[in-house]
Amino acid sequence: MKHHPARLIAKKRDGGELAADEIADLVSGVVDGTLGDAQLGAFLMAVCCNGMTAAETAALTLGMRDSGVVLRHDRISKPKIDKHSTGGVGDKVSLLLAPLVAAAGVAVPMVSGRGLGHTGGTIDKLAALPGYRTDLSITEFGDVLEQCGYAMLSPSAELAPADRRMYATRDISGTVESIPLITSSILSKKLAEGIDGLVMDVKCGRAAFMQREDDARALMETICATGRSAGVKIAALLTDMDHPLGLALGNALEVVEILEALDGNCPEDLREVTLELGAEMLVLGGVAVDPRAARATLERLWQDGVVRQVFRHNLELQGGDVRVLDDHTLLGRAPVIEAVSAPRAGFVEDVDPLALGQVVVDLGGGRRQPSDAIDPHVGIVLQKQLGDPVAAGEPLAIVHAATTAAWEAARVRLVAAMPVGEERRKRRPVVLDRA
């Protein structure tokens, strides 16, 4: 580092604004280790407490982006647009959205993450597809993108390496909840993908990273402002995460839900979010004049089976077994698959996504620690959603478990997470707002 670390940290501590070159210097210290752990922890906390100006957040984002390889896809003339979600329970949108948008002529270079806690990760879901590889080299990633219009990559040590250390440090040091730090973490990785535009899915609700709507809105606005000042086109949806998305929770079960969706059988909320995000991507990419036209195009491509073809092509290119499209049993199954019944008649008064996400983790379908192994087959398939009428003894959900004991433990918690009562509640719209 050129500057004295303690001086820069103290400047942020005292509410000062760091210059772009000072922030770049801190990021260089993150990467080469000249900024020690205690210094990084103190800096991150100073940002949590005192925030960052728009200029600081942009400088941090660009510094982190430039800490590693920044991809370019010069051979591909199509617009390159990606989507990022702040994460939720049942959020398998990327698996459907990427082939959908690629079918419409937008290239989607998508680097996704693994799940942690109750929030699933796209890479874990893809890992449930027999043979599918997400550990592509940078060259392979570009080749797949060129050939089928989208490519899926697991987090690469070459892209935005500063974020890797900062993220791990934030996780243990109570410095996760900071809009400038969340923004720079998300955008630095996305900008390193070599995209022209990004659509953000900022989730809001009990199982979202941002539970309160005003926090989610603030994050959405900061991401949009920072992305624009970094030179990418950006749009954002604020979407509901007070209810799981779709019906399937658990990696292989969610892939089956996607395979069925490709065949035209898609839960309404999943369909809505996917089409709305896709429409924004087409507009950003300049291949549709407005969201309405974009949506019509996407619906047609989906219905005509073009999206399924693109998905099949990508599956082939990334090593997956294409037979799964016709035979979902190739994904395997958990030993114990049994319905959980409603204890009484009435209406489903809640479907608590946080509780259900934690049940899936405890079934073995998610990680408590980053090093945990995942059982792809376990999970929950909802048979009822919020407000649905249900008879006593009728299935609320089907639980897929590794053992009967695990099934029983899940059953008890599932019944508590999906209370049945007199009140018929209505789910709020899945797309709450857009920016």
Next chain:
Amino acid sequence: MKHHPARLIAKKRDGGELAADEIADLVSGVVDGTLGDAQLGAFLMAVCCNGMTAAETAALTLGMRDSGVVLRHDRISKPKIDKHSTGGVGDKVSLLLAPLVAAAGVAVPMVSGRGLGHTGGTIDKLAALPGYRTDLSITEFGDVLEQCGYAMLSPSAELAPADRRMYATRDISGTVESIPLITSSILSKKLAEGIDGLVMDVKCGRAAFMQREDDARALMETICATGRSAGVKIAALLTDMDHPLGLALGNALEVVEILEALDGNCPEDLREVTLELGAEMLVLGGVAVDPRAARATLERLWQDGVVRQVFRHNLELQGGDVRVLDDHTLLGRAPVIEAVSAPRAGFVEDVDPLALGQVVVDLGGGRRQPSDAIDPHVGIVLQKQLGDPVAAGEPLAIVHAATTAAWEAARVRLVAAMPVGEERRKRRPVVLDRA
């Protein structure tokens, strides 16, 4: 740790008040390493940004005190009172104050620090005394205290070990400037000495840790409140550090100033601060009814040579060469000793303690880094103080240097640090306030 570190850190980040057991848990993590560097850095910064309540500061202080050995001096029936200064340039008070107060029947178990930057350290000054040992065992420390009424110990790994790691971490992570952290660092070490009372010398001015008077007052008040809630008697003086204290700056030169003071030849400011601090210590110890009576007692003991005898006894017990009392040349001398003359006639318009302290460091008499070696012989002896009239060519100060080049470099800076002009400025009182 019993609690999850990130949860406790986030609580402080969000402005919450940590419970005593939560703070004790954090301190245990500091000592056993289960609180990692990044977590410690983040916690310290959260305290810098959000402060601590009185109860939190007291809990932190007690937790840090109890992180190691807490001394007891049960064999000694005298009151046990110590003094702590926040540090300054020319502050050799402890060397004179300890025998002074001990002569009046107050036991002084004094653990002192080393110097860093422009601020000197008592342990470095004592190291200029041939043979004098401050690396006593805990048992030796108690024995010396019992036999001569005071004992001097360098920082021990056994006392308040939590502070050692926290202090080192604060130093590199921009988290030094926090009143609760400064308070707990000072008091935890002092309370571990096994004292009944403490007199604080909070310095204020350009060369002080607290430059602004309101910051110094805030620190003084927090230390007093925290010390009292931790069960020790406490008093504090706010003293001037806009001017060096006494005339000698540099370790052996300051010891000579003390030896001369024991013989009755003491600069007025040094005499004033020492007697005022000593008077407070006697009152806290219950051996004088009020500061005025205490001061009269101390002046008599000093004048009668009793203080010199106590100093001699301690010197003997801690391995020092007692002949230095009569032969100051035994302390050795720097190769180059030459006066720096006033460039013009007039009045000394400033004696910049920060600049002079840095000159001493650069002469080799202080440390830039904690690992630096010190040359005990180099330094400055002022011949003029603020407001003194001076003729052109008359000595402003005598510089003791290792080489002529070092002397010349010091001369240039000394002339700048002691400008001579038309204006006759008056020094503010050395004792600014008391609490």
